[in-house]
Amino acid sequence: MSAQQPLRIPRRLAAAVAGLALAAVGVLTVAAPASAHDELVSTDPVAGSTTTGLPEQLTLTYSAALLSDAGGTVVEVTDAAGTSLVDGAPVVAENVVTQALTGTADGQVNVVWRVVSSDGHPISGEFSFTATPEATAEPSPSVPAEPTPEASTEPSPEMTTMAPPADTSDDAAPAVWPWVIGAVGLVVLIALVVWLLGARARQQKQLDRDRTAGRGGPGER
16 A cells, blocks of 8 residues: 555646646636627628719728727728728727718729727728719600790680771771861851851942932932
C-alpha cells in the first residue's frame, strides 16, 4: 500500500489542471462574442435591390450604437461613372447612419462605408444596388372646349328667321324726297292762292272806294 501512495498525487493534480483548463476554455468561449466588433445589420435600399430613381437618402443600421466622433463615419455613394451622389455629411443616431443623396442615377450605385464600432475599432464594408430612371408621364392631348351658347358666334335658327332690320343706307333716301318736294310745292301753292285772294280783295276795295268818290262811275270820262 505504501508503494502505491506516490502515484495518487500526480493523478489528482492532472485532474485539477484539466478542470481548470476546461473552465478557462469556457470563459474564453463566452467572452469572445462580447468582445466582437459591431456589424452592419441592414441597409435601405437593400444590397442588390433595384429602385426607381435615386432614393432621397441611404440608411445603414448596425448591431450596436456607434461612436460619433468627427470624421469617424464616412459614407461614399457613387454612380457607375464614379460621380458622387452624397449631399452633405452622414448623420449618426445611436446605431443608425443616415446619408442624404442628390442627383440622378441610371444603373449600378456603389456604397462604401466606414464607421467606428462601440468598442472603438473602425469597421468598414461596401455594397451596391441598381437605380432605374423614373418613368415620365406622356402629356395627354388637349381637347378643345366646346363653345358655350353665350360665346357662340354662329347665328341661331331663330335669328335667321327674324325680319331684316330697316335699311338706313342712302338707297332709301330717294323714296323720301318726293314727299318733301310735294309738301314744299303744296305750301307754295297755298301761299300763292292766299296772295291772289288778298290782291283781288284789295283791288275790289279800291274799286269800291273809287265808286264812292265818283271817279269810277260809268258816265265819267
